[in-house]
Each structure stands twice: as C-alpha cells, then as structure tokens.
Amino acid sequence: MSDPQRLSLELSIVLPSVSDERDGCVQRLTTALQGQPGIDKAHVKVEGDQPRLCIHYDPAQVPLRKVRELALNTGAGLTERYGHVTAEHGPTHARGARRLADQLRAMPGVLEADASPAGAARLEYDRTVLPDGELHKRLRAFDLRLVDAGAMASPMPTRPEHRASAHNHAEGEHGHGHEHDHSHADEPSHQDHDHHHGGVFGANSELIFSLLSGTLLLAGWLLERTQLISGSIALGFFVAAYGFGGFYTVREALENLRARRFEIDTLMVVAAAGAAALGQWAEGALLLFLFSLGHSLEHYAMGRAKRAIEALAKLAPERALVRSNGQVVEVGVASLNPGDVVLVKPNERLPADGIVVLGTSSVNQAPVTGESLPVDKQPVADPEAALASFDRLAPEHRVFAGTVNGSGALEMMVAKRSGESTMARVVRLVTEAQTQRSPTQNFTDRFEKVFVPAVLILVVLLLGAGLVVDEPFSATFYRAMAVLVAASPCALAISVPSAVLSGVARAARSGVLVKGGAPLENLGTLTAIAFDKTGTLTEGRPRLTDVVASGQSSEAELLSVALSVEQHSDHPLAAAIVTGAQERLGADRPALEVRAVQSITGRGVQARLDDEVVHIGKAALFGEVAGPPIPPDMMAANDRLVSEGRSTMLVRHGSRYLGILGVMDTPRSSAPQVMRALKGLGIERLIMISGDNQRVADAVAQSVGLTEARGDLMPDDKVDAIKKLRGAQRKVAMVGDGVNDAPAMANATVGIAMGAAGSDVALETADVALMADDLAQLPLAVGLSRATSRVIKQNLWVSLGVVALLIPATILGLNIGVAVLFHEGSTLLVVVNALRLLAFEERRLEEGPSAGISTSSI
Structure with missing residues (x-):
C-alpha cells in the first residue's frame, strides 16, 4: 500500500445547496465517500475561512482525478435528492409550533422540521419521496409561505463546470441563488394571515372572542348579583361566554386529539366541561376567558417579535434608478445584478449592497450595523477590483441595502443581488434562528412530556378519593377539576420562547445578530471572554x-x-x-x-x-x-x-x-470603556490571545484593561488556549473577525464576529455577529443576554412556583375560580415580563481619547 494522500475541496463546490457543515447532507456525503474503494476517510473541517471536504485516499487504488470526480458526483446526487426550505406561518404559541413541527415531520419524505412560535419553519426533505411540487401543495395546506421561492428550484446541474460557476456565484443561506423557478411568486401571500387563529376578524379574532367572553361573563355575573335578571337568563350569558371563550380552545383540543396529543388545551376543555357539569358555569366561563386571553397575549408577544424582524426586511426600497447606456431608468430592485450602476438621491434608502463610484455623502447605517452616527462615504479608485474584494473593502467605500443616504447624491455599483444583501441574509438567519431551541426550552419541553401525564394520573386518583373519604362525588369531581386547572403548565410553555424571541428581535434592531436561543443563553451566563488582538482590540x-x-x-x-x-x-x-x-x-x-x-x-x-x-x-x-x-x-x-x-x-x-x-x-479608542462595561456586567476574565510577541500583547492588554494576555500563539495554539479556558471556566466566548479566527471561535462556547456587515464568512461562522466594526456593541450583546437569562429564570420561578403552590392548595379545597385567577395570571405575567426585553436600553459608552502621537526628546 502506498502512502495515503489527501484531497481538499471547498464544501460549497461539492454541495452548492449547503453552507453549514452541520447539515445532514454533509454526514451523508462523508458516509457515502468512506464506503468507496481506496478512500480511507472523509470528513469536513474549517480551514482558513471556509468549510472544506478532506478526503484521505490511497493513490495506488484510486487516482486523484477519480477521487475528485467521485466527490463531485456524490455531492451532485445529494444536491439533486435533498432539498432545504424555509417558510413562514402566522404567529402562534409554543404548543402550536410544536404541533406544526410534528405534523411537518409526519409528512412522507420530510427528514427534519422545526417551527417557532414567531412564525418560522424550516424543513429538510427527500425529493425522491416528496417532489418539490407536492411539497409546495402540502405547505399551502398548512398555510405556510416560502421565504425563498428559489428553495423549490430544480436540482443543481451535475456537470463540474456548472458546479464551479455555482460556487463563484455568491449564494445565500443554503445556496439559494437566483437562477430559479419563481412560478409561485404570484400566489397570494399568507404572511399576515394566522391559520391557527384567524377568522372573521383576521389575526385578532381570538382576542376579540376572548374580550366578548369576558364581557358576557362580567355582565351575567353583575346582573345576577344585582337581581336584575333571573338565574336562567344569567345562565344564558355564561353559556355565551363559554362559546366565545372556548371556540379556539376547543378547536385546538380537537386538533391535538386528531394528532394523538394530549396537551394543555385539552386539559382546559375537560376542566371547563367539568365545571359546567357541576353547575359552576361562572367559574368555567372565567377559566375559558382567561385561558383565551392568555393565548391572545401569547400570540401578541410572538407577533411583536416577528414584526420587529419583518421590519428589517421592509427597509430596502422596491425600485431603483439604474444608469444604462447613458440613460437613467427605473427598475425593480429584484432585477439588479452585480456591476449595475445605481443613482441614489439625497435622503433616500439604498437599494442594494455595493460600492461608491461617484459622489460623497454621509450614510446612516443604523438599520444594518446599529451605528449611532452616520458614516462618511467616498468613491473607490478601482471599482472592478473593489467589487472582487467587497468583504475586505474599507467602510468609506462600502454601502448596504436599507441604509439611508444623507445630503449628497451618490452613484453606487451593485455588489450583490437583492436576495443576497446583508440585510436579506440577516433577516433569513434571524428567521432560522427562531427555530433553534435554547437549553432551557429543551428542558421545559422534556418536563412537560413527563409532567402532563403525571397530572392526568393524579386527577384519576383524585376522582377515586370518594372510595377513601366520605364525601359526595360532586365534591370529589370539583376538586379533581380544580387540580387539573391548577396543574396545567401554560405559563411554563410560553416562559422561555417568548423571552428568547424578544431578545433575538431586540438584538437585531441594534445591529447584533444572535443565532438562536442557545447562544443567547450561553452569552448571558459566561464569565470569560477571549479576544483576538489585531483588528479586534486594535484598529x-x-x-x-x-x-x-x-x-x-x-x-x-x-x-x-x-x-x-x-x-x-x-x-x-x-x-x-x-x-x-x-x-x-x-x-x-x-x-x-x-x-x-x-x-x-x-x-x-x-x-x-x-x-x-x-x-x-x-x-x-x-x-x-x-x-x-x-x-x-x-x-x-x-x-x-x-x-x-x-x-x-x-x-x-x-x-x-x-x-x-x-x-x-493602536488600541481602539472605545476598548478601555468596553472592558470596564464588561467587568461591570460580571465578566471576570478578559483574555487576549495573539500571535504577536508577549511584550506587545502585555502592552496592549494593559492599555485597554484586560485581565491577562497570551502572546506568541499560532492558530493551533489559539484553539488549545480556548479549550483550556473552557476547561477552567466551563463557558468562554471568543471575539474575532470571523475569518482568521474561525477555528478558535468554533471551539468557544460562543463565537462572536466583529464587522460582519457584508461578510458572508463572518455571518456563517459566528454564533453572534456584531454587524458594525465597533467593539462598543459587545456590552449591548452581553447585557441583553444577561437580561434575557434573568427574565427566563424569573419566568421559570413564576410558572413552576404557581403550579407548586396551587396543586396542594386545590387538593386541600382551594376554589376553582381562585385557581383560575392565579393560573392564568401567571401566564399573563410571564408574557409581559418577556416583552420587556423589546424595550431593553443599552448603556452608552463614554468616548475615550484617541491615541495620538507622543513626542519627547533625549
């Protein structure tokens, strides 16, 4: 056997539709290759700034040309067979999102599916079992709208030259480019329609029904107490309150039963029916009113988070003025191509990512980067060369879609298509982040799966209490129904997702992209942050x-x-x-x-x-x-x-x-203030890891206020340093530029990329991306994460505490009406508490003196 050789290929060439090395298709690719004669091992690793496929092979058994051809053909086959789709649905509650995800996974051909309460759903499917057209029909049946119609495109061409061109074309998430079939673009959008809770009054139907239920309940109770109406007429008011308050609850309970799920909605319907059977119509109506009101506020919370994200997508204009053959014509932004020259008038929004080729102005980049001050822009000397290195271009030459031009007119050359702009990518990544569950949310889901059956067993045992205690069955049944109400974990189900979604939406508004609940929670609980030096702590x-x-x-x-x-x-x-x-x-x-x-x-x-x-x-x-x-x-x-x-x-x-x-x-002028702010937030260790010599590292660390510095480190040494820090601190974040520091960021608990605006690599590799090249955004990210962690803990204590209090209290005779008030009151409380995160205010850093030139004489 000859010495083994290694072939390294960019993953985006082999799998054009996959940009995340954790995707299921990557595992399928490596498994398929390792089973081929002459191939010893196949795996994916991040080298430099891109994930690469590494194949170890025996050249005596299989030549290099054959290995390359095998990899490309295997990748083409996987691309043709497996598809990835991101879709939107109306805001719902956590249980509705879980039910939708289960229903999507139950579809033949769907390999994985996730859904979030805020309205995002992501699927991976097998085209041989579920063709694109059939999938689209089924998605419409669930009232799901595709975020990117390109996801439904025909498979990528299999010839190597086509794959190479696909690689050269800058693709968005999962490679959704623009050479696609957009035949679905003319179909009606369901973006603003809530399938689960729509009706005569649209998305507000459940809230209106809930308020009608409460009004009828209050009117019947007051009129009966003042003896203005008879008991039978009051009963009519309560029955009507039952109808309005229970309409959506009964509908969801039936959907759960059809899906063979026994969830909280079902418990509420059973409890309300039990109250009616006992003649406690007012208590039952109160239960349904408060439960439906809690649902309405749940949807409101999710809708707020969703609208905060959707507002970003609406910032870019729909039309643009293009200079073509000496003429200026107005075209749709979706038709802009790289190289087109666009005119931007004063005080207008920029239509695309691009480079300035004529004119000077100040541009408000807050919608993308969160920067509080406008950034001065000026023309680039060589537009063609700048277009090829857009990610590395200086800030004064680079502009982004959705930002606002100042008082000067500009001409810009388009660098990216509309669907590939930084703004579009941020919206897409945040949408997908909504489907990623945090560790605490996973815990609450597992807890509910055990807790709900336990409650049902307890209720059954309480129904048999009459065999032990001498009391009428009506009292036994009443007690069991009260326990059923008290033990339903409604507040627990909404406590974590509402906080996570509000935190992610608030961060995006300030130019901080957080990819899901796990990074948000981890960033809020860590006590150590490591920094790269060049370009991060320094200019x-x-x-x-x-x-x-x-x-x-x-x-x-x-x-x-x-x-x-x-x-x-x-x-x-x-x-x-x-x-x-x-x-x-x-x-x-x-x-x-x-x-x-x-x-x-x-x-x-x-x-x-x-x-x-x-x-x-x-x-x-x-x-x-x-x-x-x-x-x-x-x-x-x-x-x-x-x-x-x-x-x-x-x-x-x-x-x-x-x-x-x-x-x-020189260190960034804001670095000392940032370090003080981080220490004030509870970060105990601030470490610099650098390739510079130790004396330089110590000097920079002392000037900016770090707790320690480690110099003379090669890239592999940086990875080892992060691993050691994780062993000592359990959790550590790594702040870098998202390219050279990708290996170290990947090994940290949370990888944080600076200056991610316009950089595809930084957006892909980091768990948290600071869109502006500004270290001052870091305390905002940490502070918001800290606040989110506090809100999650508060919500868990409230939701679990109320349940722990009410179960024994109702067993000992607490009135069902009081139990309903406490139970639904806790649900409203955790929703309102989570919505506070949308109003989170960052603490502004004081500007420090810029490093100047010091002079002295011997």
Whole structure:
C-alpha cells in the first residue's frame, strides 16, 4: 500500500445547496465517500475561512482525478435528492409550533422540521419521496409561505463546470441563488394571515372572542348579583361566554386529539366541561376567558417579535434608478445584478449592497450595523477590483441595502443581488434562528412530556378519593377539576420562547445578530471572554505613535528624512511612518531628494541623501552595517519603547543618529470603556490571545484593561488556549473577525464576529455577529443576554412556583375560580415580563481619547 494522500475541496463546490457543515447532507456525503474503494476517510473541517471536504485516499487504488470526480458526483446526487426550505406561518404559541413541527415531520419524505412560535419553519426533505411540487401543495395546506421561492428550484446541474460557476456565484443561506423557478411568486401571500387563529376578524379574532367572553361573563355575573335578571337568563350569558371563550380552545383540543396529543388545551376543555357539569358555569366561563386571553397575549408577544424582524426586511426600497447606456431608468430592485450602476438621491434608502463610484455623502447605517452616527462615504479608485474584494473593502467605500443616504447624491455599483444583501441574509438567519431551541426550552419541553401525564394520573386518583373519604362525588369531581386547572403548565410553555424571541428581535434592531436561543443563553451566563488582538482590540493598521529626536537633530529633520525615504517603500510600517510624518509636518515639509533606495530584508531600508547614506531600521541593523554604534541614551530609549509594545526604527544620516520612530497597531479608542462595561456586567476574565510577541500583547492588554494576555500563539495554539479556558471556566466566548479566527471561535462556547456587515464568512461562522466594526456593541450583546437569562429564570420561578403552590392548595379545597385567577395570571405575567426585553436600553459608552502621537526628546 502506498502512502495515503489527501484531497481538499471547498464544501460549497461539492454541495452548492449547503453552507453549514452541520447539515445532514454533509454526514451523508462523508458516509457515502468512506464506503468507496481506496478512500480511507472523509470528513469536513474549517480551514482558513471556509468549510472544506478532506478526503484521505490511497493513490495506488484510486487516482486523484477519480477521487475528485467521485466527490463531485456524490455531492451532485445529494444536491439533486435533498432539498432545504424555509417558510413562514402566522404567529402562534409554543404548543402550536410544536404541533406544526410534528405534523411537518409526519409528512412522507420530510427528514427534519422545526417551527417557532414567531412564525418560522424550516424543513429538510427527500425529493425522491416528496417532489418539490407536492411539497409546495402540502405547505399551502398548512398555510405556510416560502421565504425563498428559489428553495423549490430544480436540482443543481451535475456537470463540474456548472458546479464551479455555482460556487463563484455568491449564494445565500443554503445556496439559494437566483437562477430559479419563481412560478409561485404570484400566489397570494399568507404572511399576515394566522391559520391557527384567524377568522372573521383576521389575526385578532381570538382576542376579540376572548374580550366578548369576558364581557358576557362580567355582565351575567353583575346582573345576577344585582337581581336584575333571573338565574336562567344569567345562565344564558355564561353559556355565551363559554362559546366565545372556548371556540379556539376547543378547536385546538380537537386538533391535538386528531394528532394523538394530549396537551394543555385539552386539559382546559375537560376542566371547563367539568365545571359546567357541576353547575359552576361562572367559574368555567372565567377559566375559558382567561385561558383565551392568555393565548391572545401569547400570540401578541410572538407577533411583536416577528414584526420587529419583518421590519428589517421592509427597509430596502422596491425600485431603483439604474444608469444604462447613458440613460437613467427605473427598475425593480429584484432585477439588479452585480456591476449595475445605481443613482441614489439625497435622503433616500439604498437599494442594494455595493460600492461608491461617484459622489460623497454621509450614510446612516443604523438599520444594518446599529451605528449611532452616520458614516462618511467616498468613491473607490478601482471599482472592478473593489467589487472582487467587497468583504475586505474599507467602510468609506462600502454601502448596504436599507441604509439611508444623507445630503449628497451618490452613484453606487451593485455588489450583490437583492436576495443576497446583508440585510436579506440577516433577516433569513434571524428567521432560522427562531427555530433553534435554547437549553432551557429543551428542558421545559422534556418536563412537560413527563409532567402532563403525571397530572392526568393524579386527577384519576383524585376522582377515586370518594372510595377513601366520605364525601359526595360532586365534591370529589370539583376538586379533581380544580387540580387539573391548577396543574396545567401554560405559563411554563410560553416562559422561555417568548423571552428568547424578544431578545433575538431586540438584538437585531441594534445591529447584533444572535443565532438562536442557545447562544443567547450561553452569552448571558459566561464569565470569560477571549479576544483576538489585531483588528479586534486594535484598529488593525499600524500608526506612528512615538517620535523621539536625538540631541543631534530636530523632530522636523527626523520626520522629513524618514518621510523622504519611506515613501519609496511599500511595507505597512513604512506607510504608517509616511502618513504620520505628513500629519505632523503639514504643508511645511521640505522636499528632500533621495536616491538609490534599497530594502534590507528583515532589517530596514537604506538610501542616499546629500551624498551620504541614510539607514532606517531595527536596532539590529546598525550592528551589521558600517558606521558608529548606537549611542547608549538612544539604546535605552529604544528598549523603553520596545518594552511598551512599539515596533521601533532608528534613523541615521551619515554618522549622525537623528532619532527613533515608534510604530504600533493602536488600541481602539472605545476598548478601555468596553472592558470596564464588561467587568461591570460580571465578566471576570478578559483574555487576549495573539500571535504577536508577549511584550506587545502585555502592552496592549494593559492599555485597554484586560485581565491577562497570551502572546506568541499560532492558530493551533489559539484553539488549545480556548479549550483550556473552557476547561477552567466551563463557558468562554471568543471575539474575532470571523475569518482568521474561525477555528478558535468554533471551539468557544460562543463565537462572536466583529464587522460582519457584508461578510458572508463572518455571518456563517459566528454564533453572534456584531454587524458594525465597533467593539462598543459587545456590552449591548452581553447585557441583553444577561437580561434575557434573568427574565427566563424569573419566568421559570413564576410558572413552576404557581403550579407548586396551587396543586396542594386545590387538593386541600382551594376554589376553582381562585385557581383560575392565579393560573392564568401567571401566564399573563410571564408574557409581559418577556416583552420587556423589546424595550431593553443599552448603556452608552463614554468616548475615550484617541491615541495620538507622543513626542519627547533625549
């Protein structure tokens, strides 16, 4: 057997319809490949910025060409067979979402399905069992509307050249592009229609029916108490209250029974029927009124969260002005293609993601990034090159769909289609995040599955109490029905999803994308955060921070010589010196003529000025070239700057040492305030993990207020550091740029990407994405998560506490009416408590002084 070889392919080439390495199709792909002759192992790993398929094979048994062809053909077969769909339904309650998910999973051909109370549903299905057309018909039967009609497209072409073109085309979530069949676009939308709770009055029908029930109940009770009507007429009022209050409850109970589920709605119907059988019509009507009112508020809470997310999708305009062949024509935003030039008038919303090619203006980016101040925009020098590197483009050249132009007119070149814009991706990812359950929600679901049968067993036992205690059956039955009401975990069912959805919606409003309940809960309970240095804690570009002139020259001479020489170099440190020297010297800088500029690799640069040699470089350079040694006072100053984390360059003209220049990737001005805010929120350990040397890491950590710093780390070392932190702290977040730090972020409890606006990789890899390149959004994310965790705990205590109190109280004789008030009151309380998160206010950070250039003299 020959030595095994490895083939690495981008996952998006092999499976164009899959962008998440955790997708079920990835497991099917690796399993299918590992069963082939000559292939030892197949797995997926994140390398750099993309998930890649790694195949270990024996070249003696199967050639490289065959392995590649096998992988592509297997992937094409899976893409053709398995589809992924995201759909919307009307807001419902947690039990309705679970029932819908169960009904979707029961459909032949559906492999996995999730649904959220706020109205999102996600399915994975097998086309050989359930063709696209049949799936669409069945979804319409459930009143589900496809979020992306492209999900129903024909399978991707199987030829390799088509797959390559599909890869080159920037696709959205699950690869839903735009070369699709949109034949369903003209069908009526059900977005605003609530299938479960619609009716004569639309989505508000249950609330109106509930209020009518309460009005009839109150009128009958008051008129009977004041003896203005007879008991039989009052009974008519109560029966009518039963009808309005129980209409939707009975309907859902019947749906549950047809699905062979025995849920809370069924318990309420049985309890109300029991109260009527005992002649307690007022108590039964009160039960149904409060239960339906609780349902209505539940739907209101979910609708609020859903509308907060839908509001994002409506920010982008529907029409755009396009310059074409010297003419300006108005077209639909959906028809814009990359490369189109669009005119944006003052105070208008931008129609697409793109780059500025003409004009200057300030753009309000708060709808996408959450930034409080407008961002100045200016044209890019090379539009074609900028279009190819949109994710890495400077903020002053890049614009996003849905943001608001200021007072200047702009011309922009479209970079992404409407369905692939940052705004569209955020809406899609948040919609899918609604279907992801948090750990606490999983716990409450498991608890209900055990608790509901236990309650039913208890009620059956209580019905037999007459065999032990001498009392009439009516009293026994009344007690059993009271326990049934008291023990129904309505508040528990809504306590967690309402809080999670409100938290996710509130975060999205401020430019923070949280992918589901698990990251939201984990971020709210962790005590340690690790940071990458470059581009996260620092600006990501070096700056001239120190100018130390010697006794043999002036600061102006030192900067003039350095500027004249370094402007001929393309090194990043040289660019920092040129920019800093120009700022310091202003318009009075002398024009010095330098010649014969040469780079000394790894050390510095030399040139000729006034027939004398100029050397600029590290201290080690001057021990290798001819000339006088470094004076002791300059060496001491150099060592001091190095110990403070500066990269230093000494300047010598002929035999004279002119001074020292200190360059540093300066910390973000907001970093110290952010660290103080995080400590105030209860984060105990703030750790920097960096590839820079330990002295630089220590200097940056001390300047921004971190608790510790770890330098000299390679990418693998960063992963090991995160694993050790997880072992010590159990939970740790990793903050990075979402690309170079992807492996470390993947191993953290919560991966947080900065500057995710416009970056497909950052949006895909992170659990939490800070859309703006602004560290100040981090305390908002942590604070909101902390608040969500508190609300979840409060709701659990209230819901479980009321049940724990009412069960023994009703067994000992508590009136069913009082039990109803406490029971339904707790449901209303947890809903209102969760809605408070939508009004969460972030604490503004005080602006710190920007790092400037310090000067001194020896």
